[in-house]
Amino acid sequence: MDVFEAIKGRRSIRGFKPESISDADLEKILEAGISAPSAGNCQPWEFVIVRDQKIKQKLVQAARGQSFLAEAPVVIVICADVNRTASRYGERGRTLYCIQDTAAAAQNIHLAAYALGYGTCWVGAFDESAAAEAIKAPAGVRPLIMIPIGKPREKPKPTPRTPLRERIHQETF
Numbered sequence: 513m514d515v516f517e518a519i520k521g522r523r524s525i526r527g528f529k530p531e532s533i534s535d536a537d538l539e540k541i542l543e544a545g546i547s548a549p550s551a552g553n554c555q556p557w558e559f560v561i562v563r564d565q566k567i568k569q570k571l572v573q574a575a576r577g578q579s580f581l582a583e584a585p586v587v588i589v590i591c592a593d594v595n596r597t598a599s600r601y602g603e604r605g606r607t608l609y610c611i612q613d614t615a616a617a618a619q620n621i622h623l624a625a626y627a628l629g630y631g632t633c634w635v636g637a638f639d640e641s642a643a644a645e646a647i648k649a650p651a652g653v654r655p656l657i658m659i660p661i662g663k664p665r666e667k668p669k670p671t672p673r674t675p676l677r678e679r680i681h682q683e684t685f
C-alpha cells in the first residue's frame with residue numbers, strides 16, 4: 513500500500529473482531545515500529561505484547577474503562593526506557609526525546625497495521641502507574657501508549673481536520 517493511502521485511510525478503530533493476528537504480521541508491524549527515528553538512535557522503546565485477558569482487563573481499568581482495549585486480540589503497550597535517552601541527553605532526553613521517539617514508533621505501528629488490514633487506536637488516556645503495575649514495568653520504564661490491534665468491526669467516517677492553510681505560517685509565526 514502506498515504510504516499516502518495509509519496515512520489518509522487510517523482511522524481510530526474502537527471495535528474489533530475476535531480473529532487473532534498472525535505472529536508474522538505482528539512482527540512486521542513491530543519492525544515498522546523500530547524503524548522509526550529516535551534521538552541519537554537511542555531507541556528507548558520497549559513493546560509489551562498483551563494477549564492475556566486478565567492483563568487486558570487491568571489495562572481497561574487503568575484506561576478508565578475503555579473496554580474496547582480488551583476486545584482486541586492483542587494490545588501493544590509502548591514503553592520508554594527513559595534512562596536510555598536521559599543518560600545521553602539529560603533532562604531534554606528524559607522529558608522530551610524519549611516521548612517523541614515512542615510516538616514516532618507508535619505512528620509507524622498504526623500505519624503498518626492499517627496497510628496489513630488491521631485496525632488500531634492510539635490510547636493515551638490512562639493512569640500510568642496502574643498500567644505500569646499491570647505489565648510489571650521495571651523502574652524507569654514508562655508505559656506511554658497503548659495500541660489495541662485486530663481486525664476492525666467498524667468502518668468509522670473520516671474525522672475532520674482544520675484546513676491546512678489555517679495552520680501554516682510562512683517564515684515566522
Ligand SMILES: Cc1cc2nc3c(=O)[nH]c(=O)nc-3n(C[C@H](O)[C@H](O)[C@H](O)COP(=O)(O)O)c2cc1C
Nearest residue numbers: 522523524525526578633634635636637638670671
Ligand atoms: C496522544 C493521543 C491520545 C489518544 N488517546 C485516546 C484514548 O485514550 N482513547 C481513544 O479512544 N482515542 C484516543 N486517541 C485517538 C484520537 O481520539 C483520534 O486519533 C482522533 O480523534 C482523530 O481520529 P482518527 O484517529 O480516526 O483520525 C488518542 C490520540 C492521540 C494522538
